[in-house]
Structure formats: C-alpha cells, structure tokens
Amino acid sequence: MTVIALPGEIEVVNLGLPLFADAIGDQGRPVVHVDWRPPADGDLTVVAALSRLYGKRAAAIDEANAEVARRLDQGIPVLVGIGAAGVALPGVGERTIVHCGPRINWDRVCDPLRRSVRAAVMAEGWADSPDGADALLTAGEVELEPANLHQAVVPMASAIGPSMPVFVVDNPQGGTCAYSAINQGPGEVPWFGRETPAAVERLVFLREVAGPLLAECLAGTGPIDIFGLASQGLQMGDDLHMRTQATTNLFVRAILPQLLGLDSPRRAELGTFLAGNHLFFLNLAMAAAKSLTLWAEQVEGSSLVTTMSRNGTDYGIRLSGSDEWFITASPPVGNAMYYSGFGPDQAAPDIGDSAVLELIGLGGSAAAASPAVAAFVGGTMADAIATTEEVDRIAVARSTRLKLPTLDYRGTPMGIDVRKVVELGITPKVNTGILHATDGTGQVGAGVAEAPIECFREALLALDRRLA
Amino acid sequence: MLELGAGAEAVLAAGGRGSVTAVFRNAAYLRLPAGLFALTTDDVPSGPLHARGALPIQRLVAGDPVTVTASHLYAGGVTVDLAGATVWRGPLPSAGELAAGAGVALEVLVGAGPSALADAAFEPRLAGAVAHLDRGDLAGVVDALAGLGPGLTPAGDDTLAGILLVTRARLGPAAEPALVEQAQRARTNDIAGAFMAWAARGQSIEPVHRFLTASAGQDAACATAALADLLRFGHSSGADLAFGLRLAIAAIP
Numbered sequence: 001m002t003v004i005a006l007p008g009e010i011e012v013v014n015l016g017l018p019l020f021a022d023a024i025g026d027q028g029r030p031v032v033h034v035d036w037r038p039p040a041d042g043d044l045t046v047v048a049a050l051s052r053l054y055g056k057r058a059a060a061i062d063e064a065n066a067e068v069a070r071r072l073d074q075g076i077p078v079l080v081g082i083g084a085a086g087v088a089l090p091g092v093g094e095r096t097i098v099h100c101g102p103r104i105n106w107d108r109v110c111d112p113l114r115r116s117v118r119a120a121v122m123a124e125g126w127a128d129s130p131d132g133a134d135a136l137l138t139a140g141e142v143e144l145e146p147a148n149l150h151q152a153v154v155p156m157a158s159a160i161g162p163s164m165p166v167f168v169v170d171n172p173q174g175g176t177c178a179y180s181a182i183n184q185g186p187g188e189v190p191w192f193g194r195e196t197p198a199a200v201e202r203l204v205f206l207r208e209v210a211g212p213l214l215a216e217c218l219a220g221t222g223p224i225d226i227f228g229l230a231s232q233g234l235q236m237g238d239d240l241h242m243r244t245q246a247t248t249n250l251f252v253r254a255i256l257p258q259l260l261g262l263d264s265p266r267r268a269e270l271g272t273f274l275a276g277n278h279l280f281f282l283n284l285a286m287a288a289a290k291s292l293t294l295w296a297e298q299v300e301g302s303s304l305v306t307t308m309s310r311n312g313t314d315y316g317i318r319l320s321g322s323d324e325w326f327i328t329a330s331p332p333v334g335n336a337m338y339y340s341g342f343g344p345d346q347a348a349p350d351i352g353d354s355a356v357l358e359l360i361g362l363g364g365s366a367a368a369a370s371p372a373v374a375a376f377v378g379g380t381m382a383d384a385i386a387t388t389e390e391v392d393r394i395a396v397a398r399s400t401r402l403k404l405p406t407l408d409y410r411g412t413p414m415g416i417d418v419r420k421v422v423e424l425g426i427t428p429k430v431n432t433g434i435l436h437a438t439d440g441t442g443q444v445g446a447g448v449a450e451a452p453i454e455c456f457r458e459a460l461l462a463l464d465r466r467l468a
Numbered sequence: 469m470l471e472l473g474a475g476a477e478a479v480l481a482a483g484g485r486g487s488v489t490a491v492f493r494n495a496a497y498l499r500l501p502a503g504l505f506a507l508t509t510d511d512v513p514s515g516p517l518h519a520r521g522a523l524p525i526q527r528l529v530a531g532d533p534v535t536v537t538a539s540h541l542y543a544g545g546v547t548v549d550l551a552g553a554t555v556w557r558g559p560l561p562s563a564g565e566l567a568a569g570a571g572v573a574l575e576v577l578v579g580a581g582p583s584a585l586a587d588a589a590f591e592p593r594l595a596g597a598v599a600h601l602d603r604g605d606l607a608g609v610v611d612a613l614a615g616l617g618p619g620l621t622p623a624g625d626d627t628l629a630g631i632l633l634v635t636r637a638r639l640g641p642a643a644e645p646a647l648v649e650q651a652q653r654a655r656t657n658d659i660a661g662a663f664m665a666w667a668a669r670g671q672s673i674e675p676v677h678r679f680l681t682a683s684a685g686q687d688a689a690c691a692t693a694a695l696a697d698l699l700r701f702g703h704s705s706g707a708d709l710a711f712g713l714r715l716a717i718a719a720i721p
Contacts, residue, residue: 017490017620018530019497023657041491041526331545334533345537425529452545454527 039423046422046457049464053303053419057467061419064302068320069397069415071296072360075171077178077288078223082215086162089150089179096143097121099159100353101311102327103146106137110312112157112193112348112435117144119190123203124161130195148309152179153290153353155282156433157312158191164203165211169226169287174295180287182206182214185277192442193348193435209266210273213259220258226288229254230362231401233281234412239370241354241363242431242446244281248274251281282354289356296320303463304396305416308359308428308451312351312435317455319418319463326462328454333434335376336447348437350449355430358391361399361414364429364448365391368404369412373431376448381406387429387448388413394420394428422460427451470553473516475666476505477555480519480536488532488543489658490620496528497659498543500536504662507543513701514556516671517662523548558677560637560670561684566720567638573683573717576691583711584623584704590616593624601719606635606650614654623708625660629667630712636670637680638720644669673701676709 012031014021021033040046053061086092097120099113109117114134121133121142136142147154154160158181166179184191184206188198218224230240233247240247252259252274259271274280297306300321307318307325315330330349338347357363367373368381368388377383385406391413392398398411416428427450434445472480482502489497494509495518505517509525512518524546532544541548561569585594593612600608609631616624628651636647647668654664666672675698682690699706 019489019657019659023615023655027655037530041529329545332542332547334535334542334544336535343537344535344542345539450532450544452527453529 049461050423052464060301061303064299065304065396068296068299068302068304072292072414073400075173075292075295077169077171077226077291079167079226080170080223081168081218082165082211083168085160085164085166088166088168089152092150093143096145097159097161098145098147100154101309102314102316102325104311104313108313110348111438113312115193115195115440116157116190117159119195119199120159120161122200124163147353148307153286153356154181155354156191156352157193164207167284167287169291171291171295176291176294178287178290178294180283182210183280183283194440194442209269213262213264213270217255217258221255224254226284227401230285234366234369234402235405237370239363239366239373239431240285241357243370243372245278248278248281286354286356289360292360303418305359305418308355309353310350312349315452317459319459326455326459328452331452333447333449336434336445337376338445342444346436346444348435358428358430359416361402361412363431366412368406390426394426418456418460421456427453470519470521472553472555473518474557474671475516476519479503479505483536486534488528488530491528491530496525498534504658513674515673516666558671559681561680563638565684569684570717570720572686572688576688576695577710577714580710581699581707583708584617601715610650610654615656619704621660621663621705625656625664626705626708627712629664630709631716632667633672634713634716636668
C-alpha cells in the first residue's frame, strides 16, 4: 500500500463555484478563487457555433470587427442644426409617431410609452385628450415607427410627432447623419411616461420655443463637435448617460454668446429650461452615437453589436452588416435606487434607445468616470471601475478619445462582441432611469440594467448561419 | 404556482437584496440577508430550501442581483410572483412511530446504493462517527463527518443531515435549538450548512419524509418507492442522506 504524506499546511486554488472558496476563506485558510465557468453555460449548440466563430472564421470576423471599431472611434459627429422630425427623418409619414425601441403594435405598448405616445398625438393637435389619442392609435389612424429605423434615437419612453424639433448630427467621416429629439427635461414630461396637460405643454414649448431658438443659436455657433465636449465631460464626472451635468454645462457655455444675443421675448424661458435640465446633453450624445453606429453597421461579417434598444416591452439588438433584429422581453432594472415610496413592484422594464451609448464607450462602459454612477453599482469608485472592467471583457477596443481618469486615462471599452457576450455570459451594463409601470407617476428611480442574454445568443447563432 | 419550503419562506419573508450564488441545470441558489434558498424547477423534489415552480432557471447567472419585495422576487432577468405561493412542510413521525417502524426502515435501506463515504479513504472518520453516535455524542459525530467527502453538499454533510433529521424526530421539537447549534458547528459550505440546519429543525427533501412516514406505518412498498426517489436526488446526495438515516435509525436505543 502506497502511503501519501499529506502536507501540514493546505493552500487552495478553487475553480468554478465561489461558495467553496468562501467556505475555505471563512475557516481562515488561504484560497485563490478562479472565476471559471463553462462557455455559453455549456449549451452545446452555442459552443459549436462559438468554436466556428472563434476558429476558422475568426480571422475574417476580427478584420471586420477592427473596421467597425475604427468607425466607432474615428467618426467625428458634429451638431449642425435642428429640423422638424417629419421633414428631417427619412421615411417618416405625416401621421407617424416615432418611438423608442424595436417595432411594436399599439396593443403591446407598455404603460409609460402609451402615455408618451398619446401626449405626442395631442401635441400634434390630432386629439385633445388622452382618450381621443388612444382611439386614433387603437384604430390605426396614427402610425407607429421605431426611431432606430429612421436614423434616429430617443431616450426613455420618448415618442415624437412630425412637427417636433430634432437635433441634426452629421458624421462627415462616415457620410452618415443621425437625429434625436430635444431632451424634455425633468418633471411632468412625456419621456418619463406622463400625459398631463403640463406634459403636452412641454412638447409644445420644445416645438414653439426651444427648437427655433436653439436653431438660431446653432446658426451662429456653426457645427459643434459633440465628442469634443463629451470627452471633457467624462473628465468632470459624467458617464454621458445617467449623468450629463458637466457636459450640459459645457454645451450651454458653447452657445452662451448666441443665447444672450437672441432677439426673442421668450429667450429667458429657454434659459430657464436649459438651467433646469441637467440631462439636456443626453440626446445629443445619443444622436452622435447613432451617427457612428450608422457608419459602423455598413460593415459586413462583423460580430459587433450596432443596435441595442428597448421599448419597455421588448429588448432588441442588431449586429453590423445585418438588418435582422433579435428580440427578447425587456428585463427589469436590476441594480436600482428608488425614490422614497417606490420599489421594484412599481418599476417598468428597461426602456429607451439610449443604450446606443453603451455601444460606443459611454454610459455603463464609462462608469469608472462617474462618482454619480458608483452609487448605483455598489457605492464605491471601485465598484464603478469594476463595472467598466466587466464591459472591457466583452469589448474589442478602447476609445482613443473617451478617457477614464480613474484608470490612468485608459480609453473606455467599445465595440461589444456578441461572441464574448455569449461565451462569458456577460451582457452590456446600461445606466438608465426607471419609470412607473402603471400609473403615470413618471420617474421612480434609476439604476444599471443588464441586457438580457437571450437576444445575444440568438444573434450569435444567426451570425454563424449567415457566415456558413 | 410557486411552492416554498419552510426555509425558503423564512428567507423570502425577510426580503431585501442579494445575489445569485450558483446556477445548475434545474436549481439556482440565491443569497439574501436572511440566508440561502434555491429556486428550482418542478422536477426537483420539495424541500425546506426550495422555491419550486415553472421557473426559467437557465436565464440566471451567478452574480445576478436579487431583490425581494412583499409580492415579487426579481433575480437577474427573472421575475417571480410570490403572491399565492403555497408553503410545504415535510411531516415527521413521532418518536414512538419511528421506533415501531425502525425494522421496516432498516430492511428497506439495505437496498440503498453505497454512500460516497463507503470509500476506504473515509473509513477511519466514519468509524469514529459511528462510535460517537452509539454513545449519543452528536458533537463528536459532527466533528467526524462535517465537510467530509465529495459533492456540492459533501457526502459527510448529507449523512449528517439524515442523522439530524432522525434525531429531531426522535427527540421532538424541544431538541431543535440544541440540534441546530450542532448543525451550525459544522465547518462546511453555506448550502450544505443550510440543509443541515433545516434537517435539525425536522425538514428535509420530500422523499425522506415519505420514507420515514411510510416506514413508521409499516408500509414497506411505499418506503421502497420513496427510497428510490431519494436515491435519484443529486449526484450522490440521496444515497448519502439514506446512509445517514440508516446510521441514526440503527442507533435508536
């Protein structure tokens, strides 16, 4: 019989389930934990697809991905003006409401977006009450169109009619142009799922006052480099999604001479609106991001995500080089903080087109830049940095212009690779607001949502078929 | 419809925020401020830590955030409606019934497969545990078996759970605090520890309770069927639990 002498001291390396490492650590013994798990949760069909996409097809995919990443990184989006949605957005009809997220029929639209769409119908003058608006929508007399299919993106539960003003953002390097509505600000506003008279009045204000006066300002400033401001804002604590305070201030400073020079009796109203809207720059950042993804998505054969969008019912993504949507149920926002008196029971699922920011290196990708975001992901800057680091594991590149002071000015991760997402089971983190699910209260909290894995898995399998 | 074991009910009633600890084919363990419990599919037996239902377990990933409110559980992308959940508690025979059925139980348990502790490597510790059990020294049994052997819940812990459950049935509810204290002395992982603590409170997985009540009723056929179901539980946990039942029943004075 062979006698094996056991060591007097045991030091453990644990692979897989952390609970074994925890148990050893709790007993005061040294342990190193390796966070290993089977790729794609061990789904053999998916593993086979991954083997092909990481194997014989990898060189071509990696080449395409490098080009997509280059386009996301090197386009220079500039704000060139403001136009009416019905004129500027290609393919939008006279009786069309453009909304966030994937295409959806009226009967499946979630409560906050229903209210926002009805407010948009009323602001267009097509109905004078929510019931009247609802009747038109139920009868199909007003068309619903996803903003993403018309070169546009809108945040939260935004919906805009053809008369509403939109930012026009050019990406001269890519020859693309993208649009976003003017941010509606805080309070009783449709993008938070409100349809009160005050909410409709805010839309009218944007159309009658903010749009025309901002257009006049922009005529004076000339094109404004959006990422020139965003990269500075990142150094000042913005993630450019949940927090755009600093960048908004930089933007107001950029247009201040023209703002003061406006010859309008309503100039002060615009000033008041801008002073009270710390998320004003959000929509500009989104339009800039969309102008980049419109360029990037023209690349064939890539495994990078170029659309990520939610309407509060469905969560949809698309990959570069394909028009095919991969859709699953929109999830609740997991890491969240709620206003007093509210909680997950009242929270609507994740909503809005703003996840486009996470594709190009902002929002959750830039969490490490923002103490404000840290509060939602654990409370410390280490937690915020960990959020960015996790996105880094599923990204193929780092921005050369969006830099993180807390990571020694490393670029933010960008270019989400569906192969890495499915292999590692890590989905993009999206910094977002949370709306009331049913009663039109508006915003009830904010948090960091995790994209659902199912649509990424389907996209991966479709890519494998497409490249076969 | 969701079915909650007594332990899962207690953890969920306390609410709060936590995370998913581990995900398996048909069960996911979630850690909340009041402790651990498992979300399981319908094909997993009822158990003290189980919240059973038609649940999309595979949508969960270890590390997913968990929030529990009065009416819902939110785990990663999964939402579970807690309203209307039923509570399951496994029945235990009385001390007298247990003693009366000991012969049938031991006869049926002969058909149980070998415990993972049957490996020669564990023989010295196992012999020590049996000696402690014969002397009524439960602390000695815990020291000998806790954390011993293979498995997510180590074989020694599953065996201990069987011993604790039979001991609880034999000594009645008054013994629970002392038995729970012994279970909590075991140096093992949290999942195994939680199962042992609930065994000390008289709750284990459903086939165990069916086996004990059938044995107490002298119903060998029903006890045999229950044992067969028990042996299908886990990789070797069912056999290890059955081994613990056998040791404890054989030690009944």
